[in-house]
Each structure stands twice: as C-alpha cells, then as structure tokens.
Amino acid sequence: MIGSSIGLNHFLIFSGTLFCIGLFGALAKRNVIAILMGLEVMLNSVNINLVAFSRYVTTEILTGQVFAIFVVAVAAAEVAVGLALIVAIYRSRMSVNVDDFDWLKW
Amino acid sequence: MDANYSLLSIEIATTLLAIGVIVIGLLVPKEQKYGLGYLVTIGLTGILLLSFSFYGVNTKLFDGMYIIDDFSTFFKQLFLIAAILVSMAATLYVKKIGTNYGEFFVMMVFATVGMMLLSSSGDFITLYLALETMTISFYILTGYKKNDSKSAEAGVKYLILGAMSSAILLYGLSLVYGMTGTTVIVEVAAKIKVLGSMSPALLVGMIFLIAGFGFKISAVPFQMWSPDVYEGAPTPVTAFLAVGSKAAAFAVLIRVFFVAFPAFQSQWRLLFAALAALTIIIGNLVAIPQTNIKRMLAYSSIAQAGYIMTGIVAASVAGVKGVAFYAMLYVFATIGAFTVVMNFSANTGSDEIKDYAGLAQRSPLLASVLTVCLLSMAGIPPLAGFAGKFYLFSAIVNQGYLWLVIIGLLMSMASVYYYLSVAKVMYMADPVDNTPLVVPAGAKATLLVTMVITVFLGIWPEPLSVLANMAAAALFK
Numbered sequence: 001m002i003g004s005s006i007g008l009n010h011f012l013i014f015s016g017t018l019f020c021i022g023l024f025g026a027l028a029k030r031n032v033i034a035i036l037m038g039l040e041v042m043l044n045s046v047n048i049n050l051v052a053f054s055r056y057v058t059t060e061i062l063t064g065q066v067f068a069i070f071v072v073a074v075a076a077a078e079v080a081v082g083l084a085l086i087v088a089i090y091r092s093r094m095s096v097n098v099d100d101f102d103w104l105k106w
Numbered sequence: 107m108d109a110n111y112s113l114l115s116i117e118i119a120t121t122l123l124a125i126g127v128i129v130i131g132l133l134v135p136k137e138q139k140y141g142l143g144y145l146v147t148i149g150l151t152g153i154l155l156l157s158f159s160f161y162g163v164n165t166k167l168f169d170g171m172y173i174i175d176d177f178s179t180f181f182k183q184l185f186l187i188a189a190i191l192v193s194m195a196a197t198l199y200v201k202k203i204g205t206n207y208g209e210f211f212v213m214m215v216f217a218t219v220g221m222m223l224l225s226s227s228g229d230f231i232t233l234y235l236a237l238e239t240m241t242i243s244f245y246i247l248t249g250y251k252k253n254d255s256k257s258a259e260a261g262v263k264y265l266i267l268g269a270m271s272s273a274i275l276l277y278g279l280s281l282v283y284g285m286t287g288t289t290v291i292v293e294v295a296a297k298i299k300v301l302g303s304m305s306p307a308l309l310v311g312m313i314f315l316i317a318g319f320g321f322k323i324s325a326v327p328f329q330m331w332s333p334d335v336y337e338g339a340p341t342p343v344t345a346f347l348a349v350g351s352k353a354a355a356f357a358v359l360i361r362v363f364f365v366a367f368p369a370f371q372s373q374w375r376l377l378f379a380a381l382a383a384l385t386i387i388i389g390n391l392v393a394i395p396q397t398n399i400k401r402m403l404a405y406s407s408i409a410q411a412g413y414i415m416t417g418i419v420a421a422s423v424a425g426v427k428g429v430a431f432y433a434m435l436y437v438f439a440t441i442g443a444f445t446v447v448m449n450f451s452a453n454t455g456s457d458e459i460k461d462y463a464g465l466a467q468r469s470p471l472l473a474s475v476l477t478v479c480l481l482s483m484a485g486i487p488p489l490a491g492f493a494g495k496f497y498l499f500s501a502i503v504n505q506g507y508l509w510l511v512i513i514g515l516l517m518s519m520a521s522v523y524y525y526l527s528v529a530k531v532m533y534m535a536d537p538v539d540n541t542p543l544v545v546p547a548g549a550k551a552t553l554l555v556t557m558v559i560t561v562f563l564g565i566w567p568e569p570l571s572v573l574a575n576m577a578a579a580a581l582f583k
Contacts, residue, residue, distance in 0.1 A: 074235065
C-alpha cells in the first residue's frame with residue numbers, strides 16, 4: 001500500500017523545506033510583493049505542520065486543524081494591511097523595491 | 107460548559123469602547139470629532155478603575171484557554187495606563203495628521219485589547235490571535251500618516267519584519283504542539299514531564315519561540331527593526347509601541363517559559379542571560395552617537411528591554427516582581443519622554459537633539475519632564491528607575507548571576523552619558539529661536555502625571571512593589 005508509506009516525517013521535512021524557501025525568499029527578494037509571498041510560504045509551511053500533527057499526533061481532537069484555519073484567516077488580514085501600506089508607499093516613491101525604502105537609516 | 111462572562115468584563119468593555127468610537131465617529135460631523143480622543147481617555151479610565159476589582163481573582167476560563175490572575179490583571183492595568191496617557195497626550199499631534207482623527211484612537215484601543223488578551227492567554231491559539239490583534243493594529247498605526255513617506259516606510263518595514271517574526275514564532279508553536287499534542291500552556295508542562303527527556307524538535311521549537319518573542323521585545327540580535335520604526339512612526343504610536351507591545355510580549359514570554367517550560371529552565375536561562383547581556387551592551391553603546399532623539403530613545407528602549415530581561419534570567423518570584431515593577435515605571439518614563447518629543451515636534455517640526463538647545467528657557471515644563479524621565483531610565487536615585495533596577499539586580503544576584511549585574515551596572519553608567527548630554531543641550535545651550543512652546547492641556551496632564559509618578563515611585567516604591575509582588579506570586583501558584 002503506497003499511502004501508508006508516507007508518514008509524519010515526510011510532512012515535517014516538506015514543511016521544514018518550505019519554511020526555509022519562504023525565509024530565503026523573504027530575505028533575498030528585493031520586491032516587496034515577492035517578500036510578502038515569501039512570508040505567505042512561511043505561514044503555509046506552518047499550516048502543513050499543524051495539519052500533519054493534528055492527523056498523526058492528536059488523532060481524536062482537531063486542535064491543529066482549527067489552529068491552521070486561524071492562521072489562514074490572520075495571514076489574510078496581515079496581507080490586506082501589507083498591501084495597503086505598499087500602495088501608500090508606492091504613491092510617494094513610485095517603486096516597490098526595498099532598496100528604494102532608504103529614508104530611514106536601515 | 108458554563109463560563110462566567112463577567113470575568114471578561116474588562117476585555118468586553120474595551121472592545122465595546124473601540125466599536126462605539128467607530129460608530130460615533132461615523133455619526134458626528136467632522137469638526138466635532140475632536141472630542142473622540144477625550145471620550146477614549148474617559149472610557150479607558152473607567153475600565154482601569156473597574157480592573158482594580160479583579161485583584162485576587164485567580165481562575166481559568168474555557169478549559170484553560172484564558173487565564174485571569176493577578177499577573178494578567180497587573181499587566182492589563184499597565185496597558186490601560188499606557189493607553190490613557192498616550193490618548194491624553196496625542197490629541198494635538200493627531201489633529202495635525204489631518205485625516206481620520208477618530209480611527210487613530212480606535213486602532214489604539216484595539217491594540218490595547220490585543221495586549222490584554224495576550225497577557226491572559228493560556229493557549230497557543232489565543233496567544234497567536236491576541237498577538238496578531240495587537241501587531242496588526244500597530245502596523246496600521248505605524249503607517250498612519252498616509253502622506254508622510256517616512257511613516258509609510260516604517261509601516262512597511264515593521265510589517266515585513268513583524269510578519270516574519272510571527273511566522274518563526276508560529277513554527278515554534280507548531281513544533282511544541284506536535285511534540286506534546288496540546289496547545290494549552292499548562293498541559294504542555296505536564297506532557298513534557300511525562301515525556302521525561304527533551305526531544306531535539308522541542309528544543310528547536312523553544313528556540314524559535316525565543317526568536318519570535320525576542321523580536322517583539324526588540325532584544326539584540328532581533329532589534330534591527332525598532333530604530334527605523336520608532337523614528338518613522340507617528341510619535342504617539344512610537345510611545346505606545348515602545349511601552350505596550352514590549353510589556354505585552356514580556357508578559358506572554360514569562361507565562362510561556364515559566365509555565366510551559368520549567369523543565370528546560372537551565373537551557374533557556376542561559377540563552378536569556380546571553381541575550382540580556384548583549385541587549386544591554388549594544389543598546390546602550392549604539393544610543394551614544396545618535397543625533398535624532400527618537401532613534402536615541404529607540405536604542406535606549408532596547409537597552410531597557412535588556413534590563414527587564416535580567417528578571418527572566420532570575421526565574422524566581424523576585425525576578426518576575428522586578429520585571430513587573432520595572433515594566434510599570436518604564437511606562438511612565440517612556441511616555442513622559444515621548445510626550446515631550448511629540449509636543450516639541452508638533453511646535454517646531456524637528457526631532458533632532460541639537461534643536462533642543464535652550465528648551466529649558468522656551469518651555470521649562472518640557473525640559474524638566476524630559477530630564478526626569480531620562481534620569482529615571484538611567485537609574486539615578488531617587489527616581490523610580492533606581493528602585494526598579496535595584497529589584498531586578500538583587501533578584502539575579504541571589505541566583506548567582508553576578509557577571510550580568512556587573513554588565514548592567516557598567517552600562518547604566520555609560521547610559522548616564524547620553525541621557526545627560528540631552529539635558530546639557532536643553533539647559534546649557536542658548537536657544538536659536540526664543541518663542542515659547544505651546545503645550546495643550548491634555549499633554550500637560552500626561553507630562554505632570556508621568557513626572558510626579560516617576561519621582562513618587564522612586565521615593566516610595568512600596569505600593570507598586572506590593573502589587574508587583576502579588577502579580578509575580580500568582581504566576582508561581
């Protein structure tokens with residue numbers, strides 16, 4: 001049976017990799033929109049973790065899945081505020097490149 | 107499950123206040139909106155008075171998801187006091203921003219709700235939601251001056267780094283949940299006891315939690331965001347951010363580590379000791395060359411976070427008492443200092459230290475409050491900062507961390523230099539422009555309250571010390 005050979009560890013390695021990819025994207029990208037996408041990848045790797053743990057560790061209660069739903073909702077709110085701020089800064093700088101956000105000493 | 111909702115009356119009242127102000131803000135004409143700031147101040151004062159009846163109530167709601175004890179009540183009062191002082195001081199400044207007057211105060215109250223929930227959270231889901239309620243409100247507040255590109259830039263930077271730290275914190279929470287099978291903080295401790303040995307994943311989770319919380323309290327090496335955000339954000343927001351979000355993060359950090367991870371105490375104490383030492387040293391040394399007063403206060407607040415962290419290293423009732431006491435007096439000193447900065451820039455449009463020349467002649471009140479607040483942060487007796495540092499340092503000496511105390515004392519002495527150089531500019535230098543500064547009544551009230559309390563707590567720390575002790579003892583019950 002192929003399905004049974006996929007275990008918790010696969011999910012954890014997958015989510016760990018995804019987290020690192022997201023972190024790299026958030027740190028290395030110059031475009032603010034791309035940085036936000038990196039942050040979303042990080043948050044979604046957490047969701048995979050939570051759902052996997054919910055499936056394999058606490059099989060009777062769905063704490064992890066409930067937690068993941070909350071994370072999704074909060075991430076959406078965060079992105080909404082983030083995009084609003086990016087629009088505000090784009091109006092004055094005509095750019096979404098973080099290298100141009102240098103009015104405050106970094 | 108029957109929950110006694112009257113136990114939540116502080117949180118419910120604060121949320122209703124925020125929603126009420128939104129609705130009233132939509133109904134009243136534009137020129138009458140300026141009363142909304144005072145409405146918020148009065149409402150929060152009422153809630154603060156109500157909160158005194160919660161001392162001695164130690165209970166858990168919703169199967170341990172929400173904890174109400176003296177520790178959380180103490181911190182709730184701290185957030186309310188901070189919000190009251192800032193809302194009184196901010197009226198003129200917010201009026202000058204020009205747009206969306208009422209919503210500024212609404213977001214402030216929502217941030218306060220988030221902090222209060224955070225200090226009471228007994229479950230990782232509650233913790234995360236409360237943390238985000240607070241931080242998302244702060245993202246909006248930081249970028250509040252829509253037409254000021256410094257403010258927008260600070261907002262974007264805060265959002266990116268804040269979201270990154272939340273993601274790291276969340277990854278840590280998910281690992282702890284996975285290893286223990288529960289998200290309730292108290293049950294985590296019980297499960298770890300059953301497991302006996304420490305799994306590497308749990309250790310990684312704990313380190314991720316330290317990194318995530320370290321960002322919120324701006325501990326070195328996670329402090330890089332705070333000078334930029336403090337400089338760019340509207341000054342009332344900076345004051346509230348420096349005080350509220352930091353104290354809230356400390357409250358939840360203490361609860362998570364003291365309640366959920368007492369088994370790993372030797373590991374996290376070592377980490378926090380190293381972080382505290384680094385934070386104190388770097389915060390103070392980098393503050394010295396700063397020329398912008400908001401950046402200088404940002405680095406000084408990083409250093410203050412380092413001092414507060416020493417109380418966590420002590421890991422005892424005395425240490426937590428020191429944290430609670432210091433966090434409370436830090437509210438008054440910081441808000442006092444930022445209120446001066448706020449009113450100075452509302453009058454002159456400048457935040458540069460050199461422009462403070464001769465402030466003592468232009469406005470003796472502003473100059474004296476700033477001096478008292480800065481000296482309190484430096485820990486000069488008889489001001490409150492001295493008593494606070496005394497409690498913290500005596501708590502860690504008792505635990506055998508003498509080297510940390512020596513670093514703390516040496517760096518406090520170094521900090522006197524940059525605090526006094528501001529006082530020197532204000533008192534010794536001659537003003538370029540002799541016009542007296544206009545300080546509105548609300549801001550005057552904030553200034554006087556912060557100065558009087560800073561002096562009062564230095565001379566007679568007993569009343570606050572008793573409350574702080576109660577708060578600390580509740581955590582160890």
